[in-house]
Amino acid sequence: MYDLHLHTNNSDGMDSWQTVLQKAEEAKLTLISITDHDNCDAYFQMEKEGAHRFFSGKILTGIELQAYFNGISIEILGYDFDIYKMRELLQGLYLPMDELNQIVLEKTCQKLTSIGIILPANVIQNYDSTKHYYSMDYLHAQMRKFSANRTYIPDEESWEKDNIFFRRHIANPNSPFYIREDDVVPPAEKIIDIIHTAGGKAVLPHVYQYDENSEMILHGMLDKLDGVECFYPSFTAAQSEYLLELCKKNGLLITGGSDYHGGKRPNTIGCFKLP
Ligand SMILES: [Zn+2]
Numbered sequence: 001m002y003d004l005h006l007h008t009n010n011s012d013g014m015d016s017w018q019t020v021l022q023k024a025e026e027a028k029l030t031l032i033s034i035t036d037h038d039n040c041d042a043y044f045q046m047e048k049e050g051a052h053r054f055f056s057g058k059i060l061t062g063i064e065l066q067a068y069f070n071g072i073s074i075e076i077l078g079y080d081f082d083i084y085k086m087r088e089l090l091q092g093l094y095l096p097m098d099e100l101n102q103i104v105l106e107k108t109c110q111k112l113t114s115i116g117i118i119l120p121a122n123v124i125q126n127y128d129s130t131k132h133y134y135s136m137d138y139l140h141a142q143m144r145k146f147s148a149n150r151t152y153i154p155d156e157e158s159w160e161k162d163n164i165f166f167r168r169h170i171a172n173p174n175s176p177f178y179i180r181e182d183d184v185v186p187p188a189e190k191i192i193d194i195i196h197t198a199g200g201k202a203v204l205p206h207v208y209q210y211d212e213n214s215e216m217i218l219h220g221m222l223d224k225l226d227g228v229e230c231f232y233p234s235f236t237a238a239q240s241e242y243l244l245e246l247c248k249k250n251g252l253l254i255t256g257g258s259d260y261h262g263g264k265r266p267n268t269i270g271c272f273k274l275p
Pocket of ligand 1: 005007035064259
């Protein structure tokens with residue numbers, strides 16, 4: 001059993017890397033990768049403290065990088081790279097999280113209010129980045145404080161869940177809620193180039209989360225990628241099968257991961273058998 005998509009509190013996960021490794025050990029996994037957002041700090045911490053005290057299997061270096069493709073903010077996984085080179089290449093590429101959240105928060109508030117959505121006074125000033133890694137889940141909760149706002153949201157799921165609202169509307173060029181982020185997110189080609197320069201492989205994660213843009217992203221990115229995440233908790237068997245066939249036909253790597261975050265998104269660690 002393996003799991004190549006795990007998050008720690010070095011990005012938006014709840015658990016420390018030690019806890020994640022312990023949980024992977026308890027689940028009897030043989031191969032894992034910690035893929036924090038936009039940093040590989042966990043690997044430097046492991047190098048210092050020693051990972052094998054917590055996990056006896058193999059650990060592949062990993063990272064999940066934000067990238068822009070055809071007007072859409074997506075993620076690209078990098079695997080098996082040199083962590084020193086990666087850290088060097090990422091320097092200055094992304095804005096500091098606080099600054100990024102502030103920019104996105106202001107843009108999103110402006111868009112929401114222009115559509116007619118009511119937000120609490122001081123909504124921007126009251127944002128606390130220590131409580132919300134991404135400003136989107138904070139803003140979504142603020143929006144839900146006013147039941148009148150429900151009428152402006154096109155679908156129930158987007159009203160209920162911040163991540164669905166983000167994918168389906170905020171990050172979707174076909175939605176009136178769409179917000180451009182190409183000023184703060186680097187292009188996908190550049191991100192793939194960085195992964196390759198650091199000696200790694202580029203893999204497209206959770207493609208069906210991109211909702212109506214999934215097929216466009218998958219087929220548009222295919223010739224740039226080294227692999228596709230074919231197994232993911234929310235994928236149907238038919239979706240996984242389709243991706244598997246696509247990978248085999250195009251000679252691409254097949255991966256799977258739980259996207260474990262702990263806490264709010266407690267996808268169980270390690271639900272995948274090695275193909
Ligand atoms: Zn992830």
